[in-house]
Amino acid sequence: MTITASRTAHRRRYLMCRPDHFTVRYSINPWMVPSRPTDTGRAVRQWQALYDAYVALGHEVELIDQVPDLPDMVYTANGGFVIGGRAYVPSFRYAERRPESAFFARWFAEHGFEVVEPAEVNEGEGDFLLVGDTILAGTGFRSTGDSHREVGEVFDREVLSLTLTDPRFYHLDTALTVLDPVEGPDAVEHATIAYLPSAFDATSRGILQERYPDAIRVADLDGDAFGLNAASDGLHVFVSPRATGFAAQLAERGYRPVPVDLSELLLGGGGIKCCTLELRG
Template sequence: MTVTAGPAVETLVLPKATTRRYVMCAPKYFTVEYSINPWMDPGTPVDVDLAMTQWEALKRTYERLGHRVEVVEPQPGLPDMVFAANSATVLGGRVLGARFRAPQRAAEAEHFRRWFTTRGYRNLVMPSRINEAEGDFAWTGAVLLAGSGFRTDPEAHAEAQEVLGVPVVSLRLVDPRYYHLDTSLFVLTCDERAQIAYYPQAFSAGSRRVLERMFPDAVIADAADAACLGLNGVSDGRHVVLPMEATGLAAQLVDRGYEPILLDISELRKSGGGPKCCTLELHA
């Protein structure tokens, strides 16, 4: 008997999760009492208890996925300290601290510097240029993508390369709603063949061409995904934590083999923050 083989079936290679180390800071003193980005309206009431509930759900999600979460003690008078991603950039034990553009946040940098020092980090440098850390720096596993245009100085990109010893690619942001790189782009897989998701309209024409060249298979978000801070996501290589409204982006990720986890971050979004803003990753 002759058996005729059918067409070959392409096997989907699923993305793989890797255990991560995160630093977070509870929104104990969270409020919106000033405006330093278009999302912030001091006239809008803030429910601190709800913000804490949403933050705790994010932290529990990371822990449920097997990740390690370390917590920095919040300080009174620093309502944006919950956005720990802005506190430092950490690669291979080297720490480049933060220097904030807005005077309201300036004191955060010293609190986080002390936290790293007390935990034995010796290769720690505080920047000479304005540098809002992982707000504008995204490590792909091969290069550091670096944003500028609203917060971090372009000159801080060269400083990051010198301190961290990794190649840096500069990208210019042009839409004030997406004032940090982490509001318009995030890394899905952190390795030599990194994959990212981003919102093209947040970038200058030249920066869009750079991203198209470097990441031809990137996940492209639409305006609706960007408008709910859907690009402020956190990925462990397979599981992707997103704001609950980012359903279009989530559907694209499912098609690529990722597992989106949608969370409510509506209260934290009143200050222009989402999952990534609340999460500093300690990269090995």
């Protein structure tokens, strides 16, 4: 059954990082092939198109400078998880990304956020997504299950743990999208997420089915196009132009797909949401 609804755009505040030093020189996910050429200029142009799309629709975008030796800093979603002005910073699984944590922590502190240092391995909003007042937390490849307990304690929120099983979808934000990013009693109770069922184990699929029965279930073809690595303001959904089936599903539900091509940045295993960290004041 198709569910249509009146959608409202909510002004968002994001943190992004211009990929001035983007390249792929190591492999920590299946998308990264160091022998495959990358085009930094093209990556910057595609990133700029996403930045411009956010600004054109009224969203505020803050910037953190990319450190030359840290090409993956462009994927700012992994730089922390922020609610109520408190920033829970990452502790990356792979050594190649661990130096990023100090730069994100410094940025948060300099911009008035309360910084919470982690004890557990976590990769920020890559594996933690806020739906209403509930944190959906991913594990299986990067963030550990202990970080789910820790993030719940830091923010005093309910946490639902979800296990990823396909290494191509190594972070939660590659397999699940929050479509209505509103907290508190005004949060939409139904159809708040879209997800790729085949990326999760059976237990996690059961949790998602029970909690979000009206969620959009996305086909493998659109998942393979990194379609779930999307960002939404509640009306506009910034999505890969290759995820045409997902875009049609969104339109049927009253959302407005905004296609943005980040194919060059996908060579590093990241897309729209990976380049976008929500700053919740």
